[in-house]
Amino acid sequence: MGTRRTSLPGVGTQxxxxxxxxxxIxxxxxxxxRRFLGFYASEDPDACQLEVPLSSDEATALAHLIDPAPIDAVxxxxxxxxxxxxxxxxxxxxSGRLLGETAARTRTGASIVAVLRRTxxxxxxxxxxxxxxGDTLVAVGTREGVDALADIIAGG
Structure with missing residues (x-):
């Protein structure tokens, strides 16, 4: 199981x-x-078999079905x-560096409000x-700011 996050300039994030x-998926x-779900053929990972557009409300409803307590947009x-x-x-x-070295708020306007750790x-x-x-940052900000912070943390 793996996930990959890709910034789509002018569009959003995939x-x-x-x-x-x-x-x-x-x-x-x-x-x-707006959100779009895409389902790909297992024999050809570049061939999208089905694309399902979701409104913000539909995406929230689906998220509640998958995880009864997701974090919603405010x-x-x-x-x-x-x-x-x-x-x-x-x-x-x-990783291994101080949170202040990210300069998250100055660079993106997004705030890191908590860090989730196994402990x-x-x-x-x-x-x-x-x-x-392995840490998970809980970030709050505009969509653009949070996306920029995620790119910074990922090394993009």
Whole structure:
């Protein structure tokens, strides 16, 4: 099982997911909140067999079916805010480094509000918090800011 995240300039972000059985599922998240599910042929991972467009409400309903407690987007004063989990992978340039070295808020406008680690959650981590491979950052910001932060953490 593996996932890959790809920034689509001017469009949004594509998330590719490979199941344990080798099935390829793709989710494209547009900047305006629209989502598309893509299902690919196992014998040809580039051949999309079916694409299903989802409105934001439909995507939320589907997420609730898969995970009864997903983190939803928050809308405040006409500004769309999203909350997203961002993994710190083995290839991240920030694994083993201090959170402050990411300069996340300055570079993207997104805030890291917690770090989830196997040993527990660390809410409101300070700049001296050391990130490790396997951590999951809980980030809040605009879609563009959170996407930019995910690219930075991934080393993109």
């Amino acid at each position: 998330y590719d997911f490979i199941t344990e059985e080798g099935r390829h 793709s989710v494209v998240v547009h900047h305006d909140g 809308r405040t004063d006409g500004i769309d805010l999203v909350t997203e989990h961002i993994p710190v992978g083995a290839r991240s340039p920030y 527990g959650a660390h809410p409101s981590p300070g700049p001296d918090f050391r990130l490790t491979t």
